[in-house]
Amino acid sequence: MFMDITEYMRGVGKKARAAARQISIAGTEQKNDALKAIATQLDCRRDELVAANKIDTENAVSAGLDSALLDRLLLDGKTIDGMIEGLRQIVSLPDPCGEITDLSRRPSGIEVGKMRVPLGVVGIIYESRPNVTIDAASLCLKSGNATVLRGGKEAFHSNQAIASCIHSGLVDANLPVDAVQVLQTTDRQAVSELITMPQYIDVVVPRGGKGLIERISSEATVAVIKHLDGICHVYVDDRADLEKAAAIALNAKTHRYGVCNAMETLLLHESIAKPLLSSLAPLYWDKGVELRACEQSFAILSALGPQASLLCRANDGDWDTEYLAPILSIKVVEDMAEAMEHIELHSSRHTEAIVSEDYSRVRHFLAAVDSASVVANASTRFADGFEFGLGAEIGISTDKIHARGPVGLEGLTSQKWIVYGEGHIRG
Amino acid sequence: MFMDITEYMRGVGKKARAAARQISIAGTEQKNDALKAIATQLDCRRDELVAANKIDTENAVSAGLDSALLDRLLLDGKTIDGMIEGLRQIVSLPDPCGEITDLSRRPSGIEVGKMRVPLGVVGIIYESRPNVTIDAASLCLKSGNATVLRGGKEAFHSNQAIASCIHSGLVDANLPVDAVQVLQTTDRQAVSELITMPQYIDVVVPRGGKGLIERISSEATVAVIKHLDGICHVYVDDRADLEKAAAIALNAKTHRYGVCNAMETLLLHESIAKPLLSSLAPLYWDKGVELRACEQSFAILSALGPQASLLCRANDGDWDTEYLAPILSIKVVEDMAEAMEHIELHSSRHTEAIVSEDYSRVRHFLAAVDSASVVANASTRFADGFEFGLGAEIGISTDKIHARGPVGLEGLTSQKWIVYGEGHIRG
Numbered sequence: 001m002f003m004d005i006t007e008y009m010r011g012v013g014k015k016a017r018a019a020a021r022q023i024s025i026a027g028t029e030q031k032n033d034a035l036k037a038i039a040t041q042l043d044c045r046r047d048e049l050v051a052a053n054k055i056d057t058e059n060a061v062s063a064g065l066d067s068a069l070l071d072r073l074l075l076d077g078k079t080i081d082g083m084i085e086g087l088r089q090i091v092s093l094p095d096p097c098g099e100i101t102d103l104s105r106r107p108s109g110i111e112v113g114k115m116r117v118p119l120g121v122v123g124i125i126y127e128s129r130p131n132v133t134i135d136a137a138s139l140c141l142k143s144g145n146a147t148v149l150r151g152g153k154e155a156f157h158s159n160q161a162i163a164s165c166i167h168s169g170l171v172d173a174n175l176p177v178d179a180v181q182v183l184q185t186t187d188r189q190a191v192s193e194l195i196t197m198p199q200y201i202d203v204v205v206p207r208g209g210k211g212l213i214e215r216i217s218s219e220a221t222v223a224v225i226k227h228l229d230g231i232c233h234v235y236v237d238d239r240a241d242l243e244k245a246a247a248i249a250l251n252a253k254t255h256r257y258g259v260c261n262a263m264e265t266l267l268l269h270e271s272i273a274k275p276l277l278s279s280l281a282p283l284y285w286d287k288g289v290e291l292r293a294c295e296q297s298f299a300i301l302s303a304l305g306p307q308a309s310l311l312c313r314a315n316d317g318d319w320d321t322e323y324l325a326p327i328l329s330i331k332v333v334e335d336m337a338e339a340m341e342h343i344e345l346h347s348s349r350h351t352e353a354i355v356s357e358d359y360s361r362v363r364h365f366l367a368a369v370d371s372a373s374v375v376a377n378a379s380t381r382f383a384d385g386f387e388f389g390l391g392a393e394i395g396i397s398t399d400k401i402h403a404r405g406p407v408g409l410e411g412l413t414s415q416k417w418i419v420y421g422e423g424h425i426r427g
Numbered sequence: 428m429f430m431d432i433t434e435y436m437r438g439v440g441k442k443a444r445a446a447a448r449q450i451s452i453a454g455t456e457q458k459n460d461a462l463k464a465i466a467t468q469l470d471c472r473r474d475e476l477v478a479a480n481k482i483d484t485e486n487a488v489s490a491g492l493d494s495a496l497l498d499r500l501l502l503d504g505k506t507i508d509g510m511i512e513g514l515r516q517i518v519s520l521p522d523p524c525g526e527i528t529d530l531s532r533r534p535s536g537i538e539v540g541k542m543r544v545p546l547g548v549v550g551i552i553y554e555s556r557p558n559v560t561i562d563a564a565s566l567c568l569k570s571g572n573a574t575v576l577r578g579g580k581e582a583f584h585s586n587q588a589i590a591s592c593i594h595s596g597l598v599d600a601n602l603p604v605d606a607v608q609v610l611q612t613t614d615r616q617a618v619s620e621l622i623t624m625p626q627y628i629d630v631v632v633p634r635g636g637k638g639l640i641e642r643i644s645s646e647a648t649v650a651v652i653k654h655l656d657g658i659c660h661v662y663v664d665d666r667a668d669l670e671k672a673a674a675i676a677l678n679a680k681t682h683r684y685g686v687c688n689a690m691e692t693l694l695l696h697e698s699i700a701k702p703l704l705s706s707l708a709p710l711y712w713d714k715g716v717e718l719r720a721c722e723q724s725f726a727i728l729s730a731l732g733p734q735a736s737l738l739c740r741a742n743d744g745d746w747d748t749e750y751l752a753p754i755l756s757i758k759v760v761e762d763m764a765e766a767m768e769h770i771e772l773h774s775s776r777h778t779e780a781i782v783s784e785d786y787s788r789v790r791h792f793l794a795a796v797d798s799a800s801v802v803a804n805a806s807t808r809f810a811d812g813f814e815f816g817l818g819a820e821i822g823i824s825t826d827k828i829h830a831r832g833p834v835g836l837e838g839l840t841s842q843k844w845i846v847y848g849e850g851h852i853r854g
Contacts, residue, residue: 021771025795098794104816110805112815115793119827202827218648223828244850251852344448366542366845367525368452378537378848387853388539388844389531400546400629400841401650402829414827417815418793421805423671425678426814 003185009193012148012181013200016121019178020146024118028095030173035138038169039087042134045165046080052161053130060154072129075158083134086392090138093391096409097144100418110424114415118144120202122412123194124394125216127208128152133162136205137180139394143412146179148194148201153186160184195220205395205407225403225411227395229322230260230350232380235339235365237356238271244377245272245355246280251379252353254287258324260396261351261373261383265319265329267339273332274300285310289326292318296332319346336361340369347371349398351383372398372405430612436620439575439608440627443548446605447573451545455522457600462565465596466514469561472592473507479588480557487581499556502585510561513819517565520818523836524571527845537851541842545571549839550621550631551821552577552643557585559634564593564607566821570839573606575621575628580613587611622647632822632834637749652830652838654822656749657687657777659807662766662792664783665698671804672699672782673707678806679780681714685751687823688778688800688810692746692756694766700759701727712737716753719745723759746773763788767796774798776825778810799825799832 023031042049053075060070096116103113122145124136133149140147151159163182170177183190195204195216203223206216210229217224234252236245252263268276277300284291285306292314293301301311318329319342333339336354343352353375354365362376373383383405385393390408397403403411450458469476480502487497523543530540549572551563560578567574578586590609597604610617622631622643630650633643637656644651661679663672679690695703704727711718712733719741720728728738745756746769760766763781770779780802781792789803800810810832812820817835824830830838 021795021797024797106814106816108809108814110809110814112809117797120797221645223650223826241850247850247852255853368448370448370451370544370547371843373844373846374542375846376848378846378851379853381853382535382537382539382846382848382851383844387533387535387537389533399650404841405844414831416798417800417810417832419800419802419805419809421803421809423668423674424805424809425674426682426806426808 003187005185005187005189006193008185009190009197010200012183013121013197015178016146016148016181017200019176020118020120022176023141023146023179024097024120024144026144026175030175031095031142031144032091034141034169034173034175035087035091037172038134038138038166039084041165041168042080042084042162045161046077049075049080049158049161049165052157055157056155065154069128069154072127073154073158075130079131083131086131086135087138089391090142093142093409095142096413108424108426109421111420113418115418116413116415119412119414121146121148121200123148123150123201123204123222125150125191125194125204125206125208125212126152127212128154130155130158130162132207133159133182134166135392136394137166139392139409140412141179143409145412147181149180149182150191150194151182156186191216192219195222195224198222207395223402225395225397225407226399227260228398229348230262230396231264231320231322231346231348232261232351232353233265233267233343233347234263234353234355234380235267235336235343236269236272236276237336237354237358237361238269239358239361240272240355241357242272242276242279245276246283248353248355248377248379249280250283252381253284253289253328254326255379255381257326259381260322261380262324263328263353263380264321264323265331265346267342268297268330268332269336269339270296270332270334273297277301277330278304281306284328287326289328292327292329294331297330322348336365340365343369343371350396351375351380353378353380372396430614432612432614432616433620435612436617436624437627439610440548440624442605443573443575443608444627446603447545447547449603450568450573450606451524451547451571453571453602457602458522458569458571459518461568461596461600461602462514462518464599465561465565465593466511468592468595469507469511469589472588473504476502476507476585476588476592479584482584483582492581496555496581499554500581500585502557506558510558513558513562514565516818517569520569520836522569523840535851535853536848538847540845542845543837543840543842546839546841547629548573548575548627550575550577550628550649551634552618552621552631552639553579553634554636554639555579555581557582557589560586560589560609561593562819563632563821566819566836567839568606570836572839574608576607576609577618577621578609583613618643619646622649622651625649634822650829652822652824652834653826654687655825656775657689657823658691658747658749658773658775659688659778660692660694660770660774661690661780661782661807662694662763662770663696663699663703664763664781664785664788665696666785666788667699667782668784669699669703669706672703673710675780675782675804675806676707677710679808680711680716680755681753682806682808684753686808687749688807689751690755690780690807691748691750692758692773694769695724695757695759696763696766697723697759697761700724704728704757705731708733711755714753716755719754719756721758724757749775763792767792770796770798777823778802778807780805780807799823
């Protein structure tokens with residue numbers, strides 16, 4: 001079927017804008033009813049979802065896609081349970097909309113405050129996980145936004161089946177079906193249109209690899225909530241409790257390798273480098289973590305008798321690499337100032353941690369390090385929406401504008417000023 | 428002198444980035460000392476400032492620039508007093524940086540909160556008023572940001588003289604001079620470079636005409652805090668107090684004509700159109716305000732015997748025009764829903780007001796109208812930073828992302844997440 005993508009996308013945008021007006025003023029109960037109805041739909045239509053997913057996975061197998069992608073693509077009883085549980089969690093979160101703060105009387109006699117309101121229409125561009133369709137739609141719905149969803153082409157049939165459940169749920173709750181639109185095309189041009197329609201789209205959230213996000217950021221004329229790479233650092237001070245330091249450094253690297261809040265570079269004060277590495281390095285090596293060491297740490301580590309494949313010298317590129325793998329770069333520094341200088345030069349401004357028992361140094365590190373999350377004496381792995389108490393997240397922003405760090409319901413809203421007068425005029 | 432603009436701007440950016448690190452962690456007292464020292468400099472060097480301004484105004488006269496521009500360009504004893512007073516006001520405002528909010532203990536045992544921090548480097552692009560140089564620099568300095576200022580070429584010598592005062596003030600307070608850089612070129616290419624250096628510039632604030640702002644928004648790869656046009660509406664409900672309504676409608680249009688928060692369109696419920704216009708129209712006509720009326724209001728107004736030059740029929744374009752002049756478009760509507768529909772279609776989302784004594788309608792209007800400021804029973808003219816209690820403003824944002832409505836010190840900051848643990852790891 002021939003489809004004029006530009007015309008199609010304008011239509012999607014127009015419908016989203018109209019639906020946004022309605023959903024922006026829907027009450028909390030009505031939005032929760034829709035979320036519950038969507039959960040019921042998913043639960044009752046499991047066979048349909050699994051059948052649609054089967055088409056996608058068979059196509060993916062024929063296309064020779066790798067097992068990691070097949071794994072992310074899979075929709076089975078367990079992933080459907082997960083989606084339903086996610087919906088119930090979002091039902092239980094407080095509705096951010098309508099909150100009025102900072103209401104005060106001004107000398108002129110007017111009362112001025114701020115009311116939290118939805119952004120309007122949120123575009124989400126993501127890859128092959130079909131559960132993102134539910135996560136993103138439900139966060140946007142709860143925060144009163146209309147959504148346009150563009151998932152990966154590998155998950156096309158799964159996403160259409162999920163969209164059908166969402167639409168039934170919206171109808172059950174008497175909300176406009178256009179409040180959540182899943183694109184019916186996987187044409188790349190649709191993305192280009194989506195990110196250049198500021199009249200219809202208020203913000204786009206790209207979820208995926210660095211290439212996708214950089215492409216979208218550079219082409220977009222609408223605002224982008226960016227989730228770029230996580231080159232996260234842990235600095236262990238000479239005044240650290242070395243037991244805590246070892247536990248944190250091990251957890252930050254090895255709890256999960258493929259996540260953006262994993263540590264990629266360990267910075268060690270020269271006074272504690274030898275004792276800490278002596279206890280820590282064997283733990284890394286036991287887990288098969290390759291250590292890429294600076295001159296000084298290489299000397300210490302070599303003396304520990306490692307497997308040759310798990311130790312090498314770091315080169316300049318290592319300090320700027322997000323491994324997302326069992327690889328860690330290690331650098332010895334003279335003092336905290338040098339550690340902070342290294343972070344300033346090489347961090348992607350996602351998450352950095354300090355391990356130190358020194359009160360003033362911790363305070364200075366927290367104040368001066370310019371990253372979305374700055375952590376004292378805990379693992380970088382805590383930097384996520386659930387751990388921070390947001391309930392769920394649509395992404396982790398490495399930007400400073402609008403939303404920073406884990407972005408939950410509040411990040412999907414804005415505030416407008418409201419003024420109460422009684423015939424006041426300006427003199 | 429030949430100047431490689433690209434190279435020059437990279438240098439400016441690099442120096443700004445370095446200065447931003449220092450100023451971001453400067454204490455409140457040190458920043459206030461700098462603001463006071465700048466005020467002292469301005470006060471002691473009045474002759475120098477006036478002499479520099481004389482070059483600019485003479486050039487402007489020779490170039491045949493109009494009197495409005497000459498008026499904006501002028502730097503005399505009174506405008507210098509105004510700049511000094513502005514600095515003192517900013518000294519008295521609370522420092523937004525370092526504020527920690529929402530600190531709570533999570534089930535994991537970590538404590539999570541948000542710390543307010545500067546954005547980093549703010550670029551300001553403005554036109555011929557030299558006092559903006561001080562306003563913008565002082566707001567950015569107080570909020571801990573480094574600034575790159577690019578004023579209009581007509582004010583070049585005035586701005587350089589002001590920059591010299593700022594630099595002396597920074598030196599006196601032991602802060603880096605590069606914290607405030609006034610560009611030493613008026614080449615347009617410098618603006619193009621400024622707005623495409625995301626590595627050095629975190630956000631740009633264009634202050635000026637719609638053309639400037641649209642050009643910058645479409646070309647910029649850094650974030651833009653946009654201040655677009657103000658097509659503001661006042662809706663007078665049939666349940667309005669007509670005395671209040673007349674006072675508000677008169678004030679919103681005639682208090683000042685050339686400002687973005689002036690009313691451009693008056694929407695009248697059909698039941699009160701005749702009595703309200705009968706008392707209001709003569710007041711407008713006394714002030715020389717031209718009324719551009721819809722069919723229904725034209726009939727009412729014609730019967731009042733106006734001067735021919737002050738009444739005409741509105742055409743379609745009128746509903747989308749920011750007059751910034753003694754011109755007002757008037758439309759009669761059947762009910763509040765029609766008024767809100769008109770606002771949805773034609774508003775620039777700056778400021779809208781309702782005049783009504785009906786509790787539920789006021790509540791609905793405030794909740795549902797999607798503009799930066801929504802006002803009940805008061806003039807649209809209140810929508811500014813000073814009236815809202817921000818102390819001063821760098822602009823009024825018609826965007827929803829990051830900053831909305833009047834943007835003061837808080838709009839020039841971001842928040843980062845901070846985490847306190849005691850060796851916590853993620854399980």
